[in-house]
Amino acid sequence: MGKESFWASDPNELLRVGKGFTLADIDPDSHAGYDGDKADGEKSLVEGAEILADQQEMLFANSRMGDDPRRVLLVLQAMDTAGKGGIVKHVMGAVDPQGVQLAAFKKPTAEELEHDFLWRIRKQVPEAGMIGVFDRSHYEDVLIGRVRELAPPEELERRYDAINEFERELVEDGTTVIKVMLHISADEQKERLAERLDRPDKHWKFNPGDIDERLLAPRYQEAYQIVFDRTATSDAPWYVIPANRKWYARLAVQHLLIDALEAMGLDWPKADYDVEEQKARLAAS
Amino acid sequence: MGKESFWASDPNELLRVGKGFTLADIDPDSHAGYDGDKADGEKSLVEGAEILADQQEMLFANSRMGDDPRRVLLVLQAMDTAGKGGIVKHVMGAVDPQGVQLAAFKKPTAEELEHDFLWRIRKQVPEAGMIGVFDRSHYEDVLIGRVRELAPPEELERRYDAINEFERELVEDGTTVIKVMLHISADEQKERLAERLDRPDKHWKFNPGDIDERLLAPRYQEAYQIVFDRTATSDAPWYVIPANRKWYARLAVQHLLIDALEAMGLDWPKADYDVEEQKARLAAS
Secondary structure, X not given: OOOOOOOOOOHHHHHEOOOOOOHHHOOOOOOOOOOOOHHHHHHHHHHHHHHHHHHHHHHHHHHHOOOOOOEEEEEEEEOOOOXXXXXXXXXXXXXXXXXXXXXXXXXXXXXXXXXXXXXXXXOOOOOOOOEEEEEOOHHHHHOHXXXXXXXXXXXXXXXXXXXXXXXXXXXXXXXXXXXXXXXXXXXXXXXXXXXXXXXXXXXXXOOOHHHHHHHOXXXXXXXXXXXXXXXXXXXXXXXXXXXXXXXXXXXXXXXHHHHXXXXXXXXXXXXXXXXXXXXXXXHHO | OXXXXXXXXXXXXXXXXXXXXXXXXXXOOOOOOOOOOHHHHHHHHHHHHHHHHHHHHHHHXXXXXXXXXXXXXXXXXXXXXXXXXHHHHHOHHHOOHHHEEEEEOOOOOHXXXXXXXXXXXXXXXXXXXOEEEEEOOOOHHHHHHHHOOOOOHHHHHHHHHHHHHHHHHHHHOOEEEEEEEEEOOHHHHHHHHHHHHHOOOOHHHOOOHHHHHHHOHHHHHHHHHHHHHHHOOOOOOEEEEEXXXXXXXXXXXXXXXXXXXXXXXXXXOOOOOOHHHHHHHHHHO
């Protein structure tokens, strides 16, 4: 557990997908592990923001001086309106933009479809020192891919293994992989879509296709359950975050990131030059 | 001039490189156009942050619904320690990370050197709806390129014209190009480098090569003057920002961005679907 004192129990443990996990058992209204209310949560988020920014700067510093290969990859998956954008804005927004590598994966282009599904993903893997964020990811290829039958069953089967292999490679290269599914209820989604239709400043966030996807929600839940069953590994764990309360979801994801960084035991890197010698050179310049 | 009320006169006018501009005439200690002190400046920056974030969101919205091609490119050039990183962190850090496209140009790789100097630059041009930031840029190829004689004189000559042509293309594609040189004094730079050597948490930001570059400062000033003479166009103006006071430089760059966005006269895009029809579909879902 991290230095932040506001968690009653470690969300890392509470929210991690373990053996026998069932998505249907998760209450999207929950604020598991956090005793406070929304106002407390927003205050805690501000406190956590500073810790996260400091930790990331240290990670970055070590990549620049000392060739530390470590990095973090946050994978965000969710149904529409569940709050991926809010996580990027309110959690990642606190980190120096120079330390964040954001990749949003949309519907694949014709060129991307000519390659293996991991081709476009590999190009966006974060560099050393960075926190990478995938807004949607390779998991789309076994989520919408399964629900809309975009690939034959044997190809879908192959992909789970390919994903596990790919993520193991990432971990071996020094990447801490954190996979997050933001979980909202059907009613909460309905309210959020309604708000987008009610407010002219939100119209651009709505797409008629969002309702088509919504109608497929039960099949997406099944597809997510298979994803958890097949790809929740100790190398690259999944976390299911109750997300009906935006403040809680943001706080929980922030904590997972802080926890991952603190587990690295980071410190400022030692100078790879002679400090006194450089002071003398500078004084003479 | 923007909606922010704290500028005594428009920094856009004051700081723009015009005919007969001479870099040597600029006082790096100045806070031209802004009457307040550091505390005021920091408060103004917070106020401006909200305006900038809102404007950028509207730009982004129009790119997503309505295919508005417009975007902004901020080019940052400066000697070491002048505060490019601080601009990215404190000015761009206030904008939703989903709306910022940051590209840091380091020493070119072997592959990059095999191509024209604009090859790697073109790949990083911001997409519609984004604020792109170049932390160093194609101008390195006529700055360090000239000072360290990395290219023959005729190639350097060719590059100024190629840059003007490239930037004209960007503008024709809907890009507002804002080119900024952060200007610090030799003494201020010495202090900032000394701080990096004094503080173990800053050692990673120092490189012995920084002193080599510092010794060439007079030649860089000449190279910058030629850049201004050759590439300060009405399409893609240069601004020289006095940067001995970090708070002022940040405020001035923030203002240039706000001013560019406000000049677009942005509003929320109209829905490209029938809102009432979608409300009915949602209610039935």
